[in-house]
Amino acid sequence: MIVLDKVNKWYGDYHALSDISEQVAKNEVLVVCGPSGSGKSTLIRTLNRLEEIDGGRIAIDGRDIHAKGVDVNALRAGIGFVFQSFNLFPHLTALENCMLAPVQLKRATKAEAREQALALLERVGLAHKADAYPNALSGGQQQRVAIARALAMRPPIMLFDEPTSALDPEMVGEVLGVMRSLAGEGMTMVCVTHEMGFAREVADRIWFMAEGKILEQATPEAFFTNPQHPRAQQFLSDRRRD
Amino acid sequence: MLELIDTYWLYFLVGQYPDGPLGGLVLTILLSGAALVLAMPLGLLLGVARVSPYRALRWPTSVLVQLVRAVPLLLVLFWVYFFLPAVTGVKSGQASTMLIVLVLFDSVYLAEIVAAGIRALPKGQLESARSLGLSYAQALRLVVLPQTLKNGLPSIVSQLVSTIKATSLGYIIGLSEVSFIATQINTLVFTQAVQVYLILALTYFILCFGLSRLAFLLERRLQRRPAQVS
Numbered sequence: 004m005i006v007l008d009k010v011n012k013w014y015g016d017y018h019a020l021s022d023i024s025e026q027v028a029k030n031e032v033l034v035v036c037g038p039s040g041s042g043k044s045t046l047i048r049t050l051n052r053l054e055e056i057d058g059g060r061i062a063i064d065g066r067d068i069h070a071k072g073v074d075v076n077a078l079r080a081g082i083g084f085v086f087q088s089f090n091l092f093p094h095l096t097a098l099e100n101c102m103l104a105p106v107q108l109k110r111a112t113k114a115e116a117r118e119q120a121l122a123l124l125e126r127v128g129l130a131h132k133a134d135a136y137p138n139a140l141s142g143g144q145q146q147r148v149a150i151a152r153a154l155a156m157r158p159p160i161m162l163f164d165e166p167t168s169a170l171d172p173e174m175v176g177e178v179l180g181v182m183r184s185l186a187g188e189g190m191t192m193v194c195v196t197h198e199m200g201f202a203r204e205v206a207d208r209i210w211f212m213a214e215g216k217i218l219e220q221a222t223p224e225a226f227f228t229n230p231q232h233p234r235a236q237q238f239l240s241d242r243r244r245d
Numbered sequence: 246m247l248e249l250i251d252t253y254w255l256y257f258l259v260g261q262y263p264d265g266p267l268g269g270l271v272l273t274i275l276l277s278g279a280a281l282v283l284a285m286p287l288g289l290l291l292g293v294a295r296v297s298p299y300r301a302l303r304w305p306t307s308v309l310v311q312l313v314r315a316v317p318l319l320l321v322l323f324w325v326y327f328f329l330p331a332v333t334g335v336k337s338g339q340a341s342t343m344l345i346v347l348v349l350f351d352s353v354y355l356a357e358i359v360a361a362g363i364r365a366l367p368k369g370q371l372e373s374a375r376s377l378g379l380s381y382a383q384a385l386r387l388v389v390l391p392q393t394l395k396n397g398l399p400s401i402v403s404q405l406v407s408t409i410k411a412t413s414l415g416y417i418i419g420l421s422e423v424s425f426i427a428t429q430i431n432t433l434v435f436t437q438a439v440q441v442y443l444i445l446a447l448t449y450f451i452l453c454f455g456l457s458r459l460a461f462l463l464e465r466r467l468q469r470r471p472a473q474v475s
Binding site for chain 1: 372374379391
């Protein structure tokens, strides 16, 4: 479904992504992990063109998404993106946050969008907060609304960029719970996360990144019990000590 | 002082109207109001252009903004009143000259308020709007500008207050706004300069202070709204 072929990106002299060639299959749940500064976020942001690339090719359903003439808005409408810092629209209620894009992009009438938004909020356990503004919600609740907002465009792919890193520990579980149920329904997901428990339990595959490269890709079972690359071994033993 | 008010209140309020052009306090208020109404959309456009990703929009607006901000309003008033008719051959009236200058200044200062507000908004707002598939224009209109304008309300109001005070510069080109009328009254009465200018000062104060208070109340109401819980 997503194919990366020798993807390269530089920030000036800094080689942020280095010859990334990998694939994500339909319905696959992929977890990208690695030390900070390894290029995980940069990589996931290239998948919906929040970041441009300097070389290589990224294809989604066979279409080169970084090619000239690609309708970037249409591309993004089909890919849900969840940010570390939620980025809900503070001047809109939870419900309005989930209705904005479907209505504006004419995917639904106002009534349909409203009904769908309520159903999505219900699904993330926040139907009772539909009329609340983001600043009246906890971090975990905001992130769940952000997931509902992304789902409102009915994207076949969801990208999560460290969705729990800005949360207090007691709120991590509720967000991971929503992600777990999405995975259970067969959503194609790419998740940058430090939640190794989630990775072990939910991921179909793990990419381990460092210094802009994917150093190891493996099933969770193989990655956690028998990591091959020395950097992965180091990373996991550091994590265990935490 | 009461006698003064009793005799001249109508002249103070509307100038020589209906026997002559409309003037006085009403003209001052109308000019300020019209300037803001016209400058607001213009300022919005200029502000958006000033932070536009397109250089062709950003550069000319930046030049205009820097130019206007570096020149005194009074000087531009002179230019438009004396110089422009010499070039175009069309003589513009005092009121329309004042309006042109006020709109020019207001839209440039409002543009800076809007541009600063857009720059100050967390990058994630635009990014998350775009990640949903909204175009840049949609993201601006639906996500960025509503927040920018709300946050910028105090600055926008202080710009309006400046506008009201700036109309008094019309005195220089003989525009019969309220300061000019007050001076006329002072000439007629001759012995009560302190009283006349005290009344003028009080009038400006009530107008401007009242507006600031109004904006404060509006701002408080806007701030309360997002805190609502279902």
